[in-house]
Amino acid sequence: MDQSNYSSLHGFILLGFSDHPQLEMILSGVVTIFYLITLVGNTVIILATLLDSHLHTPMYYFLRNLSFLDLCFTTSIIPQMLVNLWGPNLTISYVGCVIQLYVYMWLGSIECLLLAVMSYDRFTAICKPLHYLVIMNPHQCLKMIILVLGISLTNSVVSCTITLNLPRCGNNILDNFLCELPAMIKIACVDTTTVEMSIFALAIVIVLIPLLLILTSYGYIAQSVLRMKSKAGQRKAINTCGSHLTVVCIFYGTIVYMYLLPSNSASKDQGKYLTLFYTIITPSLNPLIYTLRNKDMKDALKKLMRVEHESTEMKRNWKHKRMLM
Numbered sequence: 001m002d003q004s005n006y007s008s009l010h011g012f013i014l015l016g017f018s019d020h021p022q023l024e025m026i027l028s029g030v031v032t033i034f035y036l037i038t039l040v041g042n043t044v045i046i047l048a049t050l051l052d053s054h055l056h057t058p059m060y061y062f063l064r065n066l067s068f069l070d071l072c073f074t075t076s077i078i079p080q081m082l083v084n085l086w087g088p089n090l091t092i093s094y095v096g097c098v099i100q101l102y103v104y105m106w107l108g109s110i111e112c113l114l115l116a117v118m119s120y121d122r123f124t125a126i127c128k129p130l131h132y133l134v135i136m137n138p139h140q141c142l143k144m145i146i147l148v149l150g151i152s153l154t155n156s157v158v159s160c161t162i163t164l165n166l167p168r169c170g171n172n173i174l175d176n177f178l179c180e181l182p183a184m185i186k187i188a189c190v191d192t193t194t195v196e197m198s199i200f201a202l203a204i205v206i207v208l209i210p211l212l213l214i215l216t217s218y219g220y221i222a223q224s225v226l227r228m229k230s231k232a233g234q235r236k237a238i239n240t241c242g243s244h245l246t247v248v249c250i251f252y253g254t255i256v257y258m259y260l261l262p263s264n265s266a267s268k269d270q271g272k273y274l275t276l277f278y279t280i281i282t283p284s285l286n287p288l289i290y291t292l293r294n295k296d297m298k299d300a301l302k303k304l305m306r307v308e309h310e311s312t313e314m315k316r317n318w319k320h321k322r323m324l325m
């Protein structure tokens with residue numbers, strides 16, 4: 001049999017944290033808890049921004065997209081990870097690995113670009129408030145989302161395709177808990193310099209350019225906030241932008257450290273923990289970050305809970321009346 005086709009027939013082995021068996025049990029519990037927090041937190045944000053008419057603005061439109069993205073991002077990773085943590089079977093089929101690789105890369109790229117779009121939204125709202133609703137009209141917001149999806153999909157298709165085309169000479173053991181580009185490149189049996197340089201060039205477009213746009217936007221925002229005479233206006237701008245800036249620092253900080261710094265800058269296990277952090281922990285923190293400092297979101301959540309409570313009371317009263325009939 002041709003050794004280069006071995007992994008295509010037998011799939012891949014995800015080592016994950018198998019060299020720390022005691023840690024696996026703890027991790028499975030931690031991952032499950034954070035996954036549930038991600039599901040509940042982001043679903044609540046989506047419902048709150050849909051049901052509350054006061055939140056039908058560009059800012060919350062993008063936040064709703066970010067929450068939906070986080071739901072998809074974690075769901076593409078965690079179920080397979082939990083299967084590997086709970087049982088002795090560490091394998092993933094070739095098709096499953098390929099799908100996870102493309103989806104993971106696509107959704108990760110979307111988040112990088114979406115955070116940049118959200119910073120432009122904040123820049124327009126604070127620096128050009130009189131033109132905000134004209135510039136960020138619904139049609140323009142939709143075009144931005146479609147553009148983000150298209151660029152991210154192109155990046156995913158190009159990066160993953162050139163990586164999967166590398167000969168592996170029968171190597172099918174990935175030293176990670178998911179199928180991602182660095183792990184796939186490491187098992188190639190040829191010189192990967194050209195592929196790594198190509199992926200690095202794409203990473204500049206997807207990671208560094210959006211990050212530069214975010215920093216530029218916040219530079220102008222800082223100037224506008226300092227010129228504000230109203231303390232209440234300053235406080236509201238800082239709270240709104242502070243939430244987004246916190247998410248940007250957490251997400252981009254980890255991504256830059258993982259993908260753009262030299263590969264020997266992080267140990268094998270450290271790389272796994274960093275991947276675990278930005279793929280599982282960060283999506284669960286986003287709902288907390290965006291709600292704790294945002295008065296509008298707090299009010300929307302209270303309204304959502306009140307509606308749920310009233311609905312429960314109505315159902316209870318209806319059942320009680322039926323019993324009396």
